[in-house]
Amino acid sequence: MDPPEQQEKQHGSAELEEDFTELEKKVSGAVPPQCHDGWMQRPTIYVVPGDLAAGNTDPYAPAAVCIGPFFGRARRVTEGMAKLERYKWCCVRKLIVGRRCGPGPAGTGTRRQPPEPADWKPEVHAPLLRRCVDAMTSLLPSIRASYSISSSMDTIDGGDDNAVLELKMLLEPEDADMDMGSTLAENMLLDGCFILHRLLKMARIAKRARKEGGGSSDDDDDWTQVYGRCGVWGLVTRDLLLLNNQIPLFVVRALLEQLKGSVDADEGDDVLVDGGLQLFSSLHPRRLQLHQPSALAVPVSLGDAHHLLHLFYMSITNLPVPTQSSASASMDKKLPPELTQWVPCAKELEDAGVRFRARKDGTATSFLDIKFSAGSGVLEIPPLQLYDYSEPLFRNLVAFEQTYPGTPGDVTAYAIFMDCLVKTSDDMRLLHRRGILLNHMNGDREAATEFFSRICAGALASADRNYLAPLMDEVVTYQRGSWPQWRAVLLRDYFGSPWAVIAVVVAAVVVALTMLQTFYALYAYYQPPKQS
Known part of the structure; x- marks a missing residue:
C-alpha cells in the first residue's frame, strides 16, 4: 500500500483536477446572451440605470404609446394608451392593403382626403401578412440580442420582479419558448408597422416641403382615428425618443422591404431618414429647415442608426472634429x-x-x-x-x-x-x-x-x-x-451705464483742462513774455 503521504497527495491532485474541470465548464459555457449562430452581436438598447433616474422615472416612461418589450402591455397600458394600441392594428392593415391618400378635387386647393378603407382580400393580403410575420420570426435572435437586460430595472415598472422575469423569458434565448417568441414577433410587427406608418407619412410631408416650400398639413386620418385624443400625437413623438421605448430599426427596414410593393414609398432607406428627421424636427434643440440640403453638416445614414433615439442623436451631434490650438x-x-x-x-x-x-x-x-x-x-x-x-x-x-x-x-x-x-x-x-x-x-x-x-x-x-x-x-x-x-472692472465701474460714461468723459475733460491750465501757468512762469 502507498504511504499515507502519497495517498494524501494523490487525493489532493484528484480534487484539483475536479476543480479545474468545473472551472473549464464555467469558462466554456460563458457564452454571452447576444452570441448566437457563431457570431456576436453587441446590445444597442439598454435600460436606463437607476442612478441616472435618481428616483424620478417619469422622464423615461411613455405617456401615450408603448414601443418595444420593456413596458409590458398588460401592466403598462392605460385607457388612453389602449386606443393607440388598437390603432397599431389599423396601421398594419393600411400598410398591407396599400391604402394611399388621394388629392382633393382638381383645382379646389383642398387638402388631400383619405379614401374609403380598401377591402381585405385574403388571397392577396394574407400571404403578404405571412411574409411580414415570417420576417419578424427570422429576426428574433437579432432582436433579442439588441436588448440588454439589467438586474437593476428601477426605471421599468418600478423594478418589479415579475417584470424582470417576464422580460427574461421574452428576450433571453435560454429562457425563451415558442409562445414568447410568437408574442415578441407579434409585438415587433405591431410596433414596427406603427413606426413605419409614421415615418412614411412624415417623409411625404418632407418631400412636399422640398417641392412646394410648405406641406406641413396632414394627409392622413391619424387625427380622427384616435377619437378623444387629438392632441396625443405630440406625446407620441416624444415617446418615440425614450430610451426604454425603442425597437431596432432593422425591424422597420425589414418591414419596408416586405411592403415596398404595397406602400407609396421611395426606394432605399432615405425615405425613413427623411421621415425620422421630419417627425422629430419640432423637438430639435435648434430647429432644422430639413428641406434645405445644408441642414445637416454630415449626412445621416440609417445603416448607422440602431433605433429612433439613435437616429435623432446622430442628427444633433454632427459636429466637425475640434482641432486644439x-x-x-x-x-x-x-x-x-x-x-x-x-x-x-x-x-x-x-x-x-x-x-x-x-x-x-x-x-x-x-x-x-x-x-x-x-x-x-x-x-x-x-x-x-x-x-x-x-x-x-x-x-x-x-x-x-x-x-x-x-x-x-x-x-x-x-x-x-x-x-x-x-x-x-x-x-x-x-x-x-x-x-x-x-x-x-x-x-x-x-x-x-x-x-x-x-x-x-x-x-x-x-x-x-x-x-x-x-x-x-x-x-x-x-x-x-x-x-x-x-478690463472687466474698468468696464463695469466706469462704462456700465450712459451716466457713468458721461461722468468719465466730463472728468477726463476737467482733468485735461486742468493739465492745460497748469502747463500754461508753468510755461508763463519760466518763459515770461518779452517786454516791448
Whole structure:
C-alpha cells in the first residue's frame, strides 16, 4: 500500500483536477446572451440605470404609446394608451392593403382626403401578412440580442420582479419558448408597422416641403382615428425618443422591404431618414429647415442608426472634429487635470472679463457647437430654447450616451459645461439677456436654473472624451489672467451705464483742462513774455 503521504497527495491532485474541470465548464459555457449562430452581436438598447433616474422615472416612461418589450402591455397600458394600441392594428392593415391618400378635387386647393378603407382580400393580403410575420420570426435572435437586460430595472415598472422575469423569458434565448417568441414577433410587427406608418407619412410631408416650400398639413386620418385624443400625437413623438421605448430599426427596414410593393414609398432607406428627421424636427434643440440640403453638416445614414433615439442623436451631434490650438495645447500643461471638467459660473466669468454672445444662425452646425476666442474673451454659445419637454429629451439623450459605448458623449459634456455656467438665478438671467438660454418652461425660474443640474445628475464624462475640454481650459486660463479682470472692472465701474460714461468723459475733460491750465501757468512762469 502507498504511504499515507502519497495517498494524501494523490487525493489532493484528484480534487484539483475536479476543480479545474468545473472551472473549464464555467469558462466554456460563458457564452454571452447576444452570441448566437457563431457570431456576436453587441446590445444597442439598454435600460436606463437607476442612478441616472435618481428616483424620478417619469422622464423615461411613455405617456401615450408603448414601443418595444420593456413596458409590458398588460401592466403598462392605460385607457388612453389602449386606443393607440388598437390603432397599431389599423396601421398594419393600411400598410398591407396599400391604402394611399388621394388629392382633393382638381383645382379646389383642398387638402388631400383619405379614401374609403380598401377591402381585405385574403388571397392577396394574407400571404403578404405571412411574409411580414415570417420576417419578424427570422429576426428574433437579432432582436433579442439588441436588448440588454439589467438586474437593476428601477426605471421599468418600478423594478418589479415579475417584470424582470417576464422580460427574461421574452428576450433571453435560454429562457425563451415558442409562445414568447410568437408574442415578441407579434409585438415587433405591431410596433414596427406603427413606426413605419409614421415615418412614411412624415417623409411625404418632407418631400412636399422640398417641392412646394410648405406641406406641413396632414394627409392622413391619424387625427380622427384616435377619437378623444387629438392632441396625443405630440406625446407620441416624444415617446418615440425614450430610451426604454425603442425597437431596432432593422425591424422597420425589414418591414419596408416586405411592403415596398404595397406602400407609396421611395426606394432605399432615405425615405425613413427623411421621415425620422421630419417627425422629430419640432423637438430639435435648434430647429432644422430639413428641406434645405445644408441642414445637416454630415449626412445621416440609417445603416448607422440602431433605433429612433439613435437616429435623432446622430442628427444633433454632427459636429466637425475640434482641432486644439497651440495655445490651448500649452494650457493643458499649465492647468491641473481636474479643471478640464470645470469652469466658473457665468457671473464670475463676466466679472473676469469673459463676454457671452449667442452664435448667429448659420455659423453653428449644432447647439453643441460652442466657440471661445482667447484674444477677445468672447464665448459664443448657440441659442437653446427650453420647453417642458426639453428635460425628458435631454435626460434620454444623456442616458443613451451613458449606456451605449459607441457614442462620443457630446450631449453629456455639453450638459456638464452648461451646469457649470448656470448655478444661480443670476447666471440664468445673464444668459437669457444674451439670448443664449430662452426659458419657455412653465413654473418658476428655479426650474430653468436647475435644468442642467437635473440633466447631468449621476452622469459621468471622461476628460479624454470631452470635446469641450480644450475650450474649458482656455476659458479658465483666460479668467485667471490679470488684464481681463482689470478690463472687466474698468468696464463695469466706469462704462456700465450712459451716466457713468458721461461722468468719465466730463472728468477726463476737467482733468485735461486742468493739465492745460497748469502747463500754461508753468510755461508763463519760466518763459515770461518779452517786454516791448
